[in-house]
Amino acid sequence: METPSAQRRLRYVIIGAGMAGLLAAIKLQERGEADITIYEKGDSIGGTWRENRYAGLTCDVPAHAYTYSFAPNPDWSRFFASGAEIKRYFEAVAVRYNITRFIHFNTEIMSCTHTTAGWELTLNDGSHDRADVVIAATGVLHHPNIPALEGIEEFAGEAFHSARWKDGISFSGRRAGIIGGGSTGVQLLCALVEGADHVVHFNRSPQWIMPVKDFAYSAEERRMFRENPQLIEAIRNGEEYWNGVMRFNKAIIEPDSPEMAEIEAILLQNLEQSVTSPELREKLRPTYRAACKRLIYSERYYESIQNPKAILETDAIARIEPKGVRMKSGVLHELDVLVLATGFKADRFVRPMTVLGQNGADLNQVWAKRPTAYLAVSIPQFPNFFLLNGPTGPVGNFSLIDIAERQWGYIEQLLEPIRAGRFSQVAPRPETLADYEERRKVAARKTVFASGCTSWYLDDEGIPSTWPWSYSRFAEEMAHARLEEYDYA
Ligand code: NAP
Numbered sequence: 001m002e003t004p005s006a007q008r009r010l011r012y013v014i015i016g017a018g019m020a021g022l023l024a025a026i027k028l029q030e031r032g033e034a035d036i037t038i039y040e041k042g043d044s045i046g047g048t049w050r051e052n053r054y055a056g057l058t059c060d061v062p063a064h065a066y067t068y069s070f071a072p073n074p075d076w077s078r079f080f081a082s083g084a085e086i087k088r089y090f091e092a093v094a095v096r097y098n099i100t101r102f103i104h105f106n107t108e109i110m111s112c113t114h115t116t117a118g119w120e121l122t123l124n125d126g127s128h129d130r131a132d133v134v135i136a137a138t139g140v141l142h143h144p145n146i147p148a149l150e151g152i153e154e155f156a157g158e159a160f161h162s163a164r165w166k167d168g169i170s171f172s173g174r175r176a177g178i179i180g181g182g183s184t185g186v187q188l189l190c191a192l193v194e195g196a197d198h199v200v201h202f203n204r205s206p207q208w209i210m211p212v213k214d215f216a217y218s219a220e221e222r223r224m225f226r227e228n229p230q231l232i233e234a235i236r237n238g239e240e241y242w243n244g245v246m247r248f249n250k251a252i253i254e255p256d257s258p259e260m261a262e263i264e265a266i267l268l269q270n271l272e273q274s275v276t277s278p279e280l281r282e283k284l285r286p287t288y289r290a291a292c293k294r295l296i297y298s299e300r301y302y303e304s305i306q307n308p309k310a311i312l313e314t315d316a317i318a319r320i321e322p323k324g325v326r327m328k329s330g331v332l333h334e335l336d337v338l339v340l341a342t343g344f345k346a347d348r349f350v351r352p353m354t355v356l357g358q359n360g361a362d363l364n365q366v367w368a369k370r371p372t373a374y375l376a377v378s379i380p381q382f383p384n385f386f387l388l389n390g391p392t393g394p395v396g397n398f399s400l401i402d403i404a405e406r407q408w409g410y411i412e413q414l415l416e417p418i419r420a421g422r423f424s425q426v427a428p429r430p431e432t433l434a435d436y437e438e439r440r441k442v443a444a445r446k447t448v449f450a451s452g453c454t455s456w457y458l459d460d461e462g463i464p465s466t467w468p469w470s471y472s473r474f475a476e477e478m479a480h481a482r483l484e485e486y487d488y489a
Pocket of ligand 1 (some may be wrong): 141179180181182183185202294317341344
């Protein structure tokens with residue numbers, strides 16, 4: 001590789017100062033690039049960990065695996081870190097790598113327009129900027145899904161989405177309701193049930209629960225991690241973690257595999273052994289296959305839902321009334337606080353930003369049917385516009401940091417001929433993406449995500465918009481870019 005000084009200098013604009021945006025800036029700086037700007041519409045870094053601050057928020061990927069490979073953290077306080085601790089980790093990394101100087105907070109990019117001179121950007125204050133390369137690191141689960149529940153405006157208590165948490169809110173002695181039984185709703189129920197007067201969990205499609213063990217690291221263990229980084233490496237790159245990832249991955253893509261049978265047996269045993277009341281057990285028994293929806297890892301859900309202060313409500317909601325939630329059965333649950341753990345509009349990605357590529361291509365129209373990108377990273381007619389954690393990437397219970405790092409390595413390869421001055425822009429060929437999409441959809445239909453449930457993984461035709469092959473294949477594809485599949489100009 002030529003040294004950066006011998007290479008063409010490019011101007012990079014990164015959209016979003018979350019995990020992936022910070023990663024891109026650190027990596028660019030590391031290779032000697034200096035013309036970098038990160039635009040962040042919020043007032044602080046952290047992305048999803050800034051937006052989500054709900055009670056009980058943790059990451060169900062082990063903390064040492066949910067860490068940049070180049071910035072291990074011996075100080076994680078627990079096996080599964082809390083959202084607040086993860087946000088502090090990203091803030092500390094940004095300071096340590098001196099990249100906060102690149103960030104413009106409270107600045108939203110309204111449009112990106114491709115011109116003969118590269119990308120022209122319009123910001124929310126009306127000003128303009130330009131870039132040779134745009135990195136969209138805008139996250140996936142970003143725009144709250146607020147269900148159209150009749151009467152929600154008339155609720156007399158406090159109602160808000162889990163990603164619009166009311167800091168400082170007290171549940172002590174109050175009657176709380178949580179709508180939604182995904183990872184968020186489950187974590188919330190476990191966190192709120194002790195302090196509240198009671199909590200009604202409106203969980204119309206209870207999920208399979210993978211039992212896990214969370215634990216605190218002692219001061220002595222943290223000292224050992226500091227003194228011997230190999231101990232951290234043994235967790236993040238050790239057999240136990242990766243065997244688990246590979247087993248889960250095989251189960252997803254081959255739902256009739258022994259790996260899936262093994263997972264199903266664990267989940268079934270967890271349900272049978274953890275829930276004592278036969279009636280409650282049946283209400284909690286999912287009607288679809290394990291991992292069809294994103295698998296929930298929880299140490300405490302079954303215990304918490306059996307707390308006398310918890311009420312599981314699986315009936316459909318008829319409407320919201322000033323006093324609470326009225327079920328189709330006619331039952332009214334009177335509540336003081338209602339949390340909507342109802343998920344996100346997962347098909348937005350960079351939108352609502354306007355992105356106009358070559359020949360007037362409008363990303364909103366290109367993505368009208370479903371968002372997609374070649375290998376989840378780039379889109380025909382949108383040269384030098386790259387996505388981190390874009391559509392069709394691996395989803396499931398993986399570390400999105402590992403995914404973004406591999407994607408970054410791939411983008412670096414695509415940029416090499418441009419940095420070397422041979423070309424000024426790159427985009428995948430339309431036929432490359434068309435062929436990829438065709439193969440991807442065929443494989444996606446065979447994954448467990450398509451086995452008969454609803455989830456945010458599915459597109460409008462019910463096809464999972466996910467990476468449908470093995471994780472090893474993803475790693476392999478990212479490690480070896482085939483530049484011949486791209487149009488360089
Ligand atoms: P979600 O998985 O999309 O779950 C949304 C829940 O809301 C579902 O139970 C859904 O029921 C319910 N719901 C939606 N509309 C409803 C309505 N009108 N009436 C009743 N129920 C309704 O959302 P999430 O729990 O926020 O999780 C989203 C993703 O965030 C996760 O899959 C995961 O990727 C990520 N996450 C990760 C962690 C972590 O620890 N790593 C923690 C939290 C979130 P149906 O299923 O019946 O539609």
